[in-house]
Amino acid sequence: MPEETKKKRKARKTRRAKEKIKPKKAVLNAPKEEIKKELKISAIEEGTVIDHIPTDATFKVVEILDLENHNGVVSIATNLQSKRLKKKGIVKVGGKSLTQEEVNKIAVVAPDATVNIIKGYNVKEKIKVKMPDVIDNVVKCSNPVCITNNEQIATKFYVVRKDPLKIKCHYCERSMGKEDVEII
Amino acid sequence: MDFKNRDIISINDFSKEELLHILKVARQIEQKPKSNLLKGNILAALFFEPSTRTRLSFISAMEQLSGKVIGFSTANMTSIQKGESLWDTIKMTEQYADVVVIRHPLEGSARLAAEASSIPVINGGDGSNQHPTQTMLDLYTIQKIKDALENLHIGFVGDLKYGRTVHSLVIALSHFSPTFYFIAPDGLQIPENYLDELFQKKIKYHKTSDLRRFGKELDVLYVTRIQKERFPDPLEYEKFKGIYRIDESFLHDVKKDLKIMHPLPRVDEIDKSIDSTEHAAYFEQAANGIPVRKALLALVLGKVK
Numbered sequence: 001m002p003e004e005t006k007k008k009r010k011a012r013k014t015r016r017a018k019e020k021i022k023p024k025k026a027v028l029n030a031p032k033e034e035i036k037k038e039l040k041i042s043a044i045e046e047g048t049v050i051d052h053i054p055t056d057a058t059f060k061v062v063e064i065l066d067l068e069n070h071n072g073v074v075s076i077a078t079n080l081q082s083k084r085l086k087k088k089g090i091v092k093v094g095g096k097s098l099t100q101e102e103v104n105k106i107a108v109v110a111p112d113a114t115v116n117i118i119k120g121y122n123v124k125e126k127i128k129v130k131m132p133d134v135i136d137n138v139v140k141c142s143n144p145v146c147i148t149n150n151e152q153i154a155t156k157f158y159v160v161r162k163d164p165l166k167i168k169c170h171y172c173e174r175s176m177g178k179e180d181v182e183i184i
Numbered sequence: 185m186d187f188k189n190r191d192i193i194s195i196n197d198f199s200k201e202e203l204l205h206i207l208k209v210a211r212q213i214e215q216k217p218k219s220n221l222l223k224g225n226i227l228a229a230l231f232f233e234p235s236t237r238t239r240l241s242f243i244s245a246m247e248q249l250s251g252k253v254i255g256f257s258t259a260n261m262t263s264i265q266k267g268e269s270l271w272d273t274i275k276m277t278e279q280y281a282d283v284v285v286i287r288h289p290l291e292g293s294a295r296l297a298a299e300a301s302s303i304p305v306i307n308g309g310d311g312s313n314q315h316p317t318q319t320m321l322d323l324y325t326i327q328k329i330k331d332a333l334e335n336l337h338i339g340f341v342g343d344l345k346y347g348r349t350v351h352s353l354v355i356a357l358s359h360f361s362p363t364f365y366f367i368a369p370d371g372l373q374i375p376e377n378y379l380d381e382l383f384q385k386k387i388k389y390h391k392t393s394d395l396r397r398f399g400k401e402l403d404v405l406y407v408t409r410i411q412k413e414r415f416p417d418p419l420e421y422e423k424f425k426g427i428y429r430i431d432e433s434f435l436h437d438v439k440k441d442l443k444i445m446h447p448l449p450r451v452d453e454i455d456k457s458i459d460s461t462e463h464a465a466y467f468e469q470a471a472n473g474i475p476v477r478k479a480l481l482a483l484v485l486g487k488v489k
Contacts, residue, residue, distance in 0.1 A: 151271065169292065
């Protein structure tokens with residue numbers, strides 16, 4: 001190896017060490033999206049990762065799952081770049097494995113979310129969000145003279161059609177589409 | 185068929201067989217009144233907003249069968265004014281009565297009352313939503329005046345957009361292969377979701393704004409009032425009021441046995457000169473509230489099967 005090349009290599013190594021840049025090789029092994037995720041929110045050892053949430057529904061997911069009152073770590077990221085959704089949100093819930101029933105609760109706002117149950121940093125189970133037949137106490141009735149907007153009771157809606165979404169209030173019997181859906 | 189303890193909340197809760205059974209019991213009660221059938225039973229009539237026909241006919245039906253009635257006809261004098269919830273009012277009422285009839289301005293209130301109550305609840309009208317006993321007495325009237333319910337040509341005229349009696353009757357009649365004629369100006373036509381439902385059930389219907397266009401086809405014409413109170417804008421109401429008027433000239437071009445119905449009260453939709461003709465069925469319709477409500481009370485109290 002020519003003397004000049006050796007010198008150049010040595011210089012590059014010293015500069016990297018000074019700037020604490022990790023070797024390129026290790027970074028290249030991870031998929032691009034993973035790198036982005038790693039940069040935004042840290043991985044969890046145990047719990048649930050809800051990915052591919054429409055970005056404007058991220059905080060609604062937090063609300064629906066009542067994560068404000070969760071004792072473990074909750075990481076929330078919105079406006080992340082996504083190939084599928086352009087912009088998306090991710091919610092990581094440490095120390096809690098969501099059940100299918102809990103996952104279905106977010107179907108109204110995030111029907112295409114992917115839910116991974118994590119054990120020991122690995123994906124142990126993938127749960128698909130399914131639109132339930134009945135939506136209990138998630139959605140507010142858009143009818144101002146519905147009893148549910150005037151008396152302190154839980155709302156209840158029947159899913160009449162899944163796509164495009166049409167739901168019917170158990171009490172006032174009015175139907176509403178996705179555009180009228182407001183979370184309680 | 186056992187209706188004991190059943191709530192009567194929405195016409196959507198009833199199958200064709202159940203509706204026919206209620207009509208059958210109403211016919212039996214009308215033909216052979218049993219004056220002691222409801223002796224010892226108490227009806228709580230909770231009318232949170234004004235009503236004439238529904239309230240009086242429930243009270244009359246109960247008393248004619250030797251039952252007793254408690255309740256109120258306006259919410260002003262009750263603890264509702266003190267802020268008591270509907271839930272609590274019902275929980276209190278169920279201690280005092282055997283059956284409840286409720287009219288309330290909020291939609292879905294009767295369903296909530298039924299969930300709160302351990303005794304049967306009958307919906308006497310919840311806002312613009314449901315008024316199932318009106319629908320049942322309408323069906324009973326049609327069955328009586330036409331001797332059948334199947335394959336009839338039925339016209340609806342007036343406010344088909346806001347009129348809950350029309351909506352519920354359309355759903356109830358859908359069990360009986362009808363042909364519908366919806367006669368209303370553009371702004372008051374029947375909502376699209378009802379037409380979607382009819383389309384799915386393969387029921388024939390026609391839409392027009394011309395009252396006389398299908399006059400000759402009709403077996404029954406159901407007339408409704410243009411309800412001033414439902415219009416957010418008074419100018420809109422002025423535009424539509426008095427738009428259809430059934431008078432003697434209309435009768436020149438209709439079937440001889442056409443029957444005209446109206447849930448009442450009327451304003452000027454039907455000229456008084458029609459009252460004395462063979463076509464008028466609206467007072468008989470109002471009278472039919474009694475046997476139908478007697479039948480419902482007796483059924484939900486388990487006094488008849």
